[in-house]
Each structure stands twice: as structure tokens, then as C-alpha cells.
Amino acid sequence: MQTYTPPLRDMKFVLTELHDFTRITKLEAFSEIDAETMETVLEEAGKFVSEVLLPLNVVGDREGCHLENGVVRTPAGFREAYAGFCEAGWASVTGSPDYGGQGLPESIGMLISEMICSTNLSFGLYPGLTNGAMTALRKYGSEELKSLYMPKMITGTWSASMCLTEAQCGTDLGLVRTRAVPAGDGTWNVTGSKIFISAGEHDLTENIIHMVLARLPDAPAGIRGISLFLVPKFLPRADGGVGPRNGVVCTALEHKMGIKGSATCQLSFDDAKAWLVGQPHKGMQAMFAMMNSERLGVGIQGLGIAEVSRQSAVAYAKDRLQGRSLAGTRYPKLPADPIIVHPDVRRMLMTMRVIAEGCRALGTWVTNELDIAEHSRNNEECRNAEDFVALMTPVVKALFTDLGSEAASLAVQTYGGHGYIVDHGVEQYARDSRITMIYEGTNGIQALDLVGRKLPAHMGRNLRGLFHPVAGFIEQHKTHPALGKMTEELERAFGALQLATGQIAQKGMADPEEAAAAATDYLRLTGLVAQAYLWARTAKIALSKADTEGPDKAFYAAKLTSAQFFYDRILPDTAALWLKIKSGKASMMSLPEEVF
Template sequence: MQTYTPPLRDMKFVISELHDFSRLTKLDAFSAIDADLAETVLEEAGKFVSEVLLPLNVIGDREGCRLENGIVRTPTGFREAYAAFCEAGWSSVTGLPDYGGQGLPETIGMLISEMICSANLSFGLYPGLTNGAMTALRKYGSEDLKSRYLEKMISGTWSASMCLTEAQCGTDLGLVRTRATPADDGSWRVTGSKIFISAGDHDLTENIVHLVLARLPDAPAGIKGISLFLVPKFLPREDGSPGERNGVVCTALEHKMGIRGSATCQLSFDDAKGWLVGQAHKGMQAMFAMMNSERLGVGIQGLGIAEISYQSAVAYAKDRLQGRSLAGTRYPNLPADPIIVHPDVRRMLMTMRVTAEGCRALGAWVAGELDISEHGASETERRDAEDFVALMTPVVKAMFTDLGNDAANLAVQTYGGHGYIVDHGVEQLARDSRIAMIYEGTNGIQALDLVGRKLPAHTGRNLRGLFHPVSRFIEENRSHPALGKMTGHLERAFGALQLATGHIAQRGMSDPEEAAAAATDYLRLTGLVALAFLWARTAQIAGSKTDAQGPDKAFYAAKLSSAQFFYDRILPDTAALYLKIKSGKASMMSLPEDVF
């Protein structure tokens, strides 16, 4: 069965020990918040996801969503769970206080999102899409649109969707055909079809706010001719209540490999009334604000899957009896030893463990910098944080989802044949995890974004947020009596990243295909170095807790063991990644197309 207990102790470690949460609470925006309040919020969120969302995960997968007489029905229990979710205030945790939000840091929102995604990824997509849409509306919407829609979206009364993809265009949004024509009242009329729209229609909220990419009649060709429009399912009345039905309908539901409890819709817009968000022909600017928020959110989906995969696999490995330990019988009173005694099972469990804990540490670092980029005390502080978030967004999206999918498949492998059948629920995790590597820009696109946009931006300035703290840590700990060896391994991996960065910058200028050929490996190399840095800092903290007693003593000892496993079994991959990057594009591109 799917096993999940919110990892609150590790979350407390991440925000209070590994990262300086007081850095956020010193900001005016978060002056009323402290670590104790943050931990209380996380504890309550953990109760909600465990008691309400986790029991619905399998139900959502088996029932799926249904389109009945033009109405999309969510699985049994989802409506009640969503109402309880909003009533408890979970939809408004990081929302703007001016519009009814609680104004908590994104750092806390990220950890809550992780718990939701662990317990029920399909459910999490409904409020998750709304958060992304709110980001775009907050940054680019008119005051009238913000006053009319944000409060309803923050409260969860209304949800939102992102309507980008069409049958002929996925990544290449310059091929969008949906049209918007001006109306006499200052609004626009939107006509076209969209596919793969997560939370595009459902019965959870009284209204759905669609953010739709479309072209104006005079739009230039390609990506520069796209505008963004807000198109509600129901047109709001003056009092803010939903009015008449707009010209948007769900024509079909996608039949999917996973996340079956999430309504993935085909939508038809027929002269639907909408309003421009941002400037005409500048829709990509607003869309990327929304997409970047969602890309970080999708990365956290990978983390959530990794955690529940790990916990489920551990529970099974402790219970399943097969064979005897190669070192000698461990449980002579049992007919066989539990499989957790076997080295290869330990390899899988430890890989899942360091994946979840490492990604949580990195995700919280990025979320904290996102908070600083929005609320930092100085322009320089905000700019530096924004640079770091820009650099790490594709890494979080791609690496977290790759590793989350790996963890889900390792869980299936740990269960063996019992993992392949539906009874235990881990095959659902493998199916659910797969989409995260695809939507909001495939992971290959994330890698291209990293090497094509983020590295050269501002003459490489984005790299400072990662490179400088890693370099400082190495300098300060190279001769550390306990950390020296680990620091040496980090220094070699960091050196490989620096050399790979120079290689891509040099070769990519003369041949863009060289940079593209190295992109996926470079993204993983960047991510592994970031994880190595955080695991070294974790070991440093854990090693200083020699006076810890009780559960804390075991917690810090486990951190040291996990850090060592990462350095012994995961970090060596950086050497291979560097060699692959250096090999260039030749063998990748030499085979003629007609031979494939």
C-alpha cells in the first residue's frame, strides 16, 4: 500500500538549520512570522494531507474524471476534500494579504506543496495551476482584473487554468492559432481550441479563470505576435458572483497514463469574452511569469513523488521476507530475513532517501531566494536572488522530476512483482510521476533554457548565486578534520562544472548544436554539484551535534550516513557527465536522418 508520513523533522531541519529562516523573518513582508509559527503551519498541513488527501489518491486513480452532459465530474471525495482544503485556508497560504491571502513565505508554501504532491498529486494540480495563474495576474494584470479576480482565486472559490497548447503547437508557441478580436466594450472575443489543459474544467469551484494565449488580428508572425487573455468560464456579475456562461466548453477529457484524478481537458473557445493581460503582443512575457512559477511547482511534484516512493518502499522492505542475509541470518526466529538486509535493496532505498532529502534542501534554498527576490530589502539583494532563481528553475524542474521518476521506479523494483500489480499502489506512483518530466516544458527544453538563456544572461552573472557559495565552502573547509575528504570530492566535482561551463560557452558561440548536445548532461552536472554542496553542509551541521540525545541523535547520525552515501554512490556520476559533455555532438549528429 502507499505509505506516507509527512517528513516534518527533516523539513524543520531544512528551514531552521540548513537554511537561515530568520533571513526571511527579518523582512518587512514576513516580520510577523517566526520558525515556530512556520513549523506549526507545516504540522497542520501534514495532518490534512495525511487524513484527507492520501486516502483519495488511489480512488482518484481508479475512478478518474468523467465528462457527463457537458459537466466534468471529479472522483469521489475530491469535492469535499477541496472544500475542506479552502475552508482550512490552505489555498491562501502564500497569497497576497491585500487580497485575502496569509502572506506566508514561498519557502513554507513549497514544503506544503511537497506534502500535497506526495499524498495526492492529482488533487494538487487544481490549486497548483491557480497559483501559477495568480503570479501572472499579479505581475501583469490591470488593477481592475486584480481586484475582480485575485481575491476569489486566493480563497479557492475560483480556480484557474493555463491554456497554451494546441494540436499543432506544444513547445513552439509561435504556432498558436487561437484568435482574439476587439469588442466595442474594451474586451476581446477569443476563438480557438486548446488541448492538454490541466484543471481546464471540473466541479470543484464555482468558476474557472482561463489564461489563454491568442493572436490579435494585426499580430506579427511567430512568438512575437502572441498576447495573453483572461477568459472566465462564467462572466462575473457586478457583485462578483458568477453570471452567464462564457463561450468556453470542455469538448473531451484526455485518457492518460497517470494523474487520472486531474481533469486534463480539450477546451473550445467560441467567441468567448476575455480581457487582455499585460500588453498586446507581449503575452510571452506574462506567460513566462506563470510558467516559471509552474516549473518550480512541477519540480516539487517530483520531490513529492520521491518521498512517498521512498517511504512506501521502506515499509515493504521491512515487512517482506525473502532469503537470508549474505552476512549470516539476521532474524533466526523468522522463516526468512526481511529484504531490507540485502545490499541491493539498500542501494535502492538509500538512493531514494538521498534524492528526497537532497531535493528538499535544494528546493527550499531556491524558494527562499524567490522570497528574497520579491521582498528583499535592497535592489541588489533582490536582483541577486532573482538571478539565482532564474538559473536554478530549469534545474529544479528537470532534475527533481527525473529523480522523482527514478525513485518511483525504484519503489516498484523494491516491491518486485507486487509492485507491478495495482494492489500496493506503487505502480500508480510510477505512472503519475512520468508526466512531470513532460509538461511545463519537457526536461530537454529545460536543459536548452539553461545553456541557451540562463548561462549567457548578464554575461554569466546568474552563475554567481551558485558558484560563489560553493567556492567559499570549499575554501573554508578544505582542511577541516572531518569534512576535508568530502570537501575534496566537492572541489573536483565543482571543478568539472566550471570546466564544462567554459567548454559550453566557448563551443556554443561558434556552434549552437554543441551547446544543445551538452545541455541535458550539463543540467544534471549543475544539479549534482548543488546537491553535493548542500549534503556537505548537512554533514557539517550533523557532525556538530555530538551532544544530541534521543530521536535527534538518530536523526543526525542518519544525515551523516546519507551524506556519505551521496558522495560515495551519486556524486561520482559528475565525472562521467563531464566526459560526455566534452565528447561533443559528433556521434550524436553524424548518423544520416534516412538511416534512422
């Protein structure tokens, strides 16, 4: 059974106890927001996703989307849910007030997004793509484009898609063949085909704004010759309403493993009227603004799947009777004990727990810094925050989605045979989560981005935002009476990360394949050390609350136990990761191609 209760207490913990939410509320942009407002917003979001989106999750998976004469019909209930979503203001939560948005912090938006992805990942893709498109438009679009399109997109009246991929062109966008030629009136005509376009066509909004990569007639070859264009499905009228149909049509829907309630389209552009976003041949600069936003968003999808997988597995483990506890019968009045008494089931449940809570803690840290980077008026503070977000974006995308898929698989395993059939719904999480490791740049690409771009940038300056606080915590807590052992283990893992960083920097300069061979393991090592630092801080807070009474007493006790589990069962992986990194590329690259 798909079971979900919004984890509001833990969300409040990471916002206001683990991280300093007053850093955000001190920013002028968020000066009218306080912790009480934040709690109210999250509570209302939790009600909406639980009551409206969760019941539609199975519906969307079983019914899917349908293409009828070039128009995509979303699953039953999606249109009404989307209308309610927009009417309640959820589409505009983090949107700029300059264009009608509510202007709430990205950290709040992240937690709302997590809840949406937990309850209905397919539904969440529709507004999620729009948010990414608005990032590119806000940063690189002309004032005319922004004033016309942003208000409609922020309210959700119009949605958006990202049109990058072509049949011959996935990761290597330098192979894009879609063309844009001048129309003679300041606009362009775009012609070409795109595939794998999430939310490329649907019936939820009155217009869809496609952000399309294309090549100008005089464009240089490769990635340097790509430009970004805004191509509306319907051409806007002067009054802002919807006008005639543009030259873009959905030619097919992809038949997919999961996220079946999300329309993944093949689109054909035939002299479609378009507007340039940013400068000619500088499309990747604008597109990366959108993609980086989406990559953080996809990471949160992994977190959402991990949380709902955990909750569903816990509910089943408490209910399913099978066997007796090895320590002696726990429930003598029942024919068997519930499977939650068994150590291996506990291993799976605890792993899912620390995955969800660890990712939530790290994700909130990153989105807090994103708010600082966007809104602080202190140049040094902005730069430091930008560096940290740049470093951690590929980590969030890849680590969270890897772990989200692992959690979904563990949920299926917890259910046993009942998890493998559709009746209980957890197999959907395993299918839905798999795409998160692929789209917006495969996780292997994220690892290459980390070691190839983010590490060497600014002479390694990006690392300071992570390395300095970890080193500072270790120095301050080495002799702590209760945290000393945990701090020693953190220091050992951090030492492995430092050694791996030096190894990659040294060998990668001489042989880029050495850095690439280590990239995936290095990304996970980075993410685990970051989470270990946050779990150590969590343990410190939990210890300080040992005398708390009421419901919070159990909450802090669980936090302490979870932190210890992470250190006992997850953090030791860092030693193996360092050994794999140190082994180099030889065994990976030496086998002749013809032998494979």
C-alpha cells in the same frame, strides 16, 4: 501499500538549520512569522494531507474524471476534500494579504505543496494551476482585473488553468492559431481550440479562470505576436458573483497514463469574452511569469513523489521476508530475513533517501531566494536572488522530476512483482510521475533554457549565486579534519562543472548544436554539484551535533550517513557527465536522418 508520514523533522532541519530562516523573517512582509508558527502550519498541513488527501489517491486513480454534457465530474470525495482544503485556508497560504491571502513565505508553501503532491498529485494540480495564474495576474493584470479576480482565486472559490497548447503547437508557441478580435467595448472575443489543459474543466469551484494565449488580427508572425487573455468560464456579475456562461466548453477529456484524478481537457473557445492581460503582443512575458512559477511547482511534484515512494518502499522492505542475510541470519525466529538486510535493497532505499532529502534541501534554498527577490528592499540583494532563481528554475524542474521518476521506479523494483500490480499502489507513482518530466516544458526544453538563456544572461552573472558559495565552502574546508576528503570530492565535481561551463560557452558561440548536445548532461551536473554542496553543509551540521541525545541523535547520525552515501554513490556521476559533455555532438548528430 501507499505509506506516508509527513517528514516534518527534515523540513524543520532544512528551514532552520541548513538554511537561515531568519533571513526570511527579517523581511518586513514576514516579520510576524517565527519558527514556531512555521512548525505549527506544517504540522496541521501534514494532518490534512494524511487524513484527507492520501485516502483519495487510489480512488482518483481508479475512478478518474468523467465528462457529462460538457461538465467534468471529479472522482468521489474530491469535491468534499477541496471544500475542506479551502475552508481550512490551505488555498491562501502564500497568497498576497492585499487580496485576502495569508502571506506566508514561499518556502513554507513549497513544503506544503510537497506534502500535497506526496499524498495526492492529481488533487494538487487544481490549486497549483491557480497559484501560477495568480502570479501572472498579479504582475501584469490591470488593477480592475486584480481586484475582481484575485480575492476569489486566493480563497479557492474560483480556480484557474493555463491554455497554451494546441494540436499543432506545443513547445513552439509561435504556431498558436487561437484568435482574439476587439469586441468594441474594451474586451476581446477569443476563438480557437486548446488541448492538454490541466484543470480546464471540473466541478470543484464555481468558476474557472482560463489564461489563454491568442493572436490579435494585426499580430506579427511567430512568438512576438502572442498576447495573453483572461477568459472566465462564467462572466462575473457587477457584485462579484457568477453570471452567464461564457463561450468556452470542454469537448473531450484526455485518456492518460497517470494523474487520472486530474481533469486534462480539450477546450473550445467560441467568441469567448476575454480581457487582455499585460500589453498586446507581449503575452509570452506574462505567461512566462506563470510558467516559471509552475515549473518550480512541477519540480516539487517530483520531490513529493520521491518522498512517498521512499516511505512506501521502506515499509515494504521491513515487512517482506525473503532469503537470509549474506552476513549471516539476522532474524533466526523468522522463516526468512526481511529484504531490508540485502545490500541491493539498501542501495535502492538509500538512493531514494538522498534523492528526497537532497531535493528538499535544494528546493528550500531556491524558494528562500524567491522570497528575497520578491520582498527584500535591498536592490542588490533582490537582483542576486532573482539571478539565482532564474538559474535554478530549470534545474529544479528537470532534475527533481527526473529523480522523482527514478525514485518511483526504484520503489516498484523494491516491491518486485508486487510492485508491478495495482494492489500495493506503488505502480501508480511510476505512472503519475512520468508526466512531470513532460508538462510545463519538457526536461529537454529546461536544459536548453539553462544553456541557451540562463548561462549567457548578464555575461554569466546568474552563475554567481551558485558558484560563489560552493567555491567559498571549498576554500574554507579543505583542511577540515572531518570534512577534508568530502571537500576534495566536492572540489573535483565543481571543477568539472566549471570546465563544462567554459566548454559550452566557447563551443556554443560557434555552434549552437554543441551547446544543445551538452544541455541535458550539463543540467544534471549543475544540480548534482548544488546538492553536493548542500550535503557537505549537512554533514558539517551533523558532525557538530554528534553529542546530541534523544531522538535527534539518530536523526543527525542518519544525515551523516546519507551525506556519505551521496558522495560515494551519486556524486561520482559528475565525472561521467563531464566526459559526455566533452565528447561533443559528433556521434549524436552525424547519422543521416534516413538511416534512423
